[in-house]
Amino acid sequence: MTQLTPIRISRPQRLSNPAVLEHARERSKNLENRVADRITAFSGSMRFVYLHALWFGLWIGLGVESYPYGLLTMIVSLEAIFLSTFVMISQNRADAKRQVVADLQWQTVQEEDKQNQQLLDISNQILELTKAVHEFAAAREQAETKPASS
DSSP: OOOOOOOOOOOOOOOOOHHHHHHHHHHHTSHHHHHHHHHHHHHTSHHHHHHHHHHHHHHHHTTSSOTTOHHHHHHHHHHHHHHHHHHHHHHHHHHHHHHHHHHHHHHHHHHHHHHHHHHHHHHHHHHHHHHHHHHHHHHHHHHHHHHHHO
């Protein structure tokens, strides 16, 4: 009996635009950008949600302060202010990435347009040459058939 070897299914590699990768490398050189990116990544995760649910539950359940939870409200308000700032930073980062990709796409479109124009010029030259060959062939055929008829 032959032994079957398991098939390994690999995850397809995620290909990124080289311009975006270069933008990320440039962005990672700045400490402020790295910190903002990490905070944004964490605050946009489910771990962040679970941590807050646990924190609020313990705060209220252990009776750290009594209702109406003034200190908790102030802490959450300050956190909301900071998080909204990080969301805006994240949106600016996403806009910068989109701009890098758009610039690269525009450059590619311009290059393709130039190549298309060159191809049209070459096609027109081929058309002119083809017409000239047809005219030459027709003239030669006429010249060859004329002496035979006289």
